[in-house]
Amino acid sequence: xxxxxxxxxxxxxxxxxxxxxxxxxxxxxxxxxxxxxxxxxxxxxxxxxxxxxxxxxxxxxxxxxxxxxxxxxxxxxxxxxxxxxxxxxxxxxxxxxxxxxxxxxxxxxxxxxx
Amino acid sequence: xxxxxxxxxxxxxxxxxxxxxxxxxxxxxxxxxxxxxxxxxxxxxxxxxxxxxxxxxxxxxxxxxxxxxxxxxxxxxxxxxxxxxxxxxxxxxxxxxxxxxxxxxxxxxxxx
Numbered sequence: 001x002x003x004x005x006x007x008x009x010x011x012x013x014x015x016x017x018x019x020x021x022x023x024x025x026x027x028x029x030x031x032x033x034x035x036x037x038x039x040x041x042x043x044x045x046x047x048x049x050x051x052x053x054x055x056x057x058x059x060x061x062x063x064x065x066x067x068x069x070x071x072x073x074x075x076x077x078x079x080x081x082x083x084x085x086x087x088x089x090x091x092x093x094x095x096x097x098x099x100x101x102x103x104x105x106x107x108x109x110x111x112x113x114x
Numbered sequence: 115x116x117x118x119x120x121x122x123x124x125x126x127x128x129x130x131x132x133x134x135x136x137x138x139x140x141x142x143x144x145x146x147x148x149x150x151x152x153x154x155x156x157x158x159x160x161x162x163x164x165x166x167x168x169x170x171x172x173x174x175x176x177x178x179x180x181x182x183x184x185x186x187x188x189x190x191x192x193x194x195x196x197x198x199x200x201x202x203x204x205x206x207x208x209x210x211x212x213x214x215x216x217x218x219x220x221x222x223x224x225x226x
Contacts (some may be wrong), residue, residue, distance in 0.1 A: 013219060031212050042118075042202050042216035043158065055211060099212055100146035100165065103204075105157040 002026070006092050012112045013082050018054060021077045021109045023092030028102075030097030034067055036106070039101050046090075049075060053065045079111075083114035087113045117141065118205050128225055135220050137203030140184070146206035147179055147186045152219065153199045161220035162188060193224040211222040 005024040013019050023031050031050055036045035036059075045059040051072035060067070064082075071074040079086055089110050092102035117140045127133045135149075146165055150158035164170045164177040164186065176189040186205075190197055200219040207215055 033213065035216075040122075040218075042218045045213050045215070048211070048213055050212075056213060059115050076129060095212060097212070100206055101212070102148055102163050103156075103214060105150075106192075107157045 004092055004094050006044045006090075006105075006106035006109050008109060009107060010110050012114065013064075014114050015084060017082055018078065018080045019082055021090050021111070023077070023094075023106060025073065025075070025092070025094030025110055026042065026104060028096070029094035030072075031095045031101075031103075032069060033089040033093045033095075033103060034075070034077050036061075037091055040064045046054065046077070056070060082111075083087075084113050087111055109110055116217070117207065118203055118217040120201075120203050122218055123221040124223050125201045125220055126223045126225060127193050128137055129193060129195060131167050131193050131224075133193045133197065133222055133224070135188040135190075135201050135203075135222065136185060137190070137205075138185045139205045139207075139215075141205070142181070142184060143208035144181075144196060144205045145208065146185075147177070148204040148206075148214065149175075149186075149188045150204060151199045152202055152203040158196075158202055176214065190222075193222075195224045195226050198222055198224050202217045 034046040047057040048070040089108045095101040149162040162177040203217040204214040
């Protein structure tokens with residue numbers, strides 16, 4: 001079936017604007033993860049969902065970051081009042097949901113804040 | 115000390131050689147280990163998973179896990195220029211539910 005789908009692929013916003021990034025996981029995948037990847041670095045965990053429940057949001061860098069997955073499928077990562085340091089690639093991954101299962105990544109959204 | 119450590123490289127090997135990529139992790143209780151390949155501007159792609167001590171082979175790739183020494187490695191035999199990418203080691207720490215902790219990645223360059 002289809003892989004993890006993210007949109008938009010690229011987003012340019014002015015500092016202070018709000019942005020919303022969308023992730024559509026692999027069908028049947030219970031767990032959904034958001035990561036932030038800076039240039040030349042590995043992905044850094046932001047938050048994770050098991051179905052519609054947000055089980056861990058310890059990686060969200062500030063209260064300007066908010067994620068939801070209301071029906072246990074599509075997820076949205078919202079960043080309010082964007083800052084230049086928010087510029088990064090935002091990766092979404094999904095997995096079957098049991099511990100130890102590999103995660104499969106979408107193509108990411110490259111966010112640039114001017 | 116980072117929880118998952120990799121040499122950033124670049125690791126340069128000639129075409130046809132064996133590339134050896136290493137990763138160490140801090141939590142002795144970790145059980146699940148993954149290698150991802152990431153081409154420039156692309157997303158990470160799963161290439162290997164390993165859960166038990168020893169070697170696991172898949173085509174030209176061999177993952178090696180030593181839990182006592184807390185390291186996991188990836189060997190790429192008969193390296194090809196198309197293998198040039200950043201290789202990310204990811205570990206599922208026991209306290210982290212399903213979340214993965216990534217190393218910073220090792221950049222591999224295979225020269226024709």
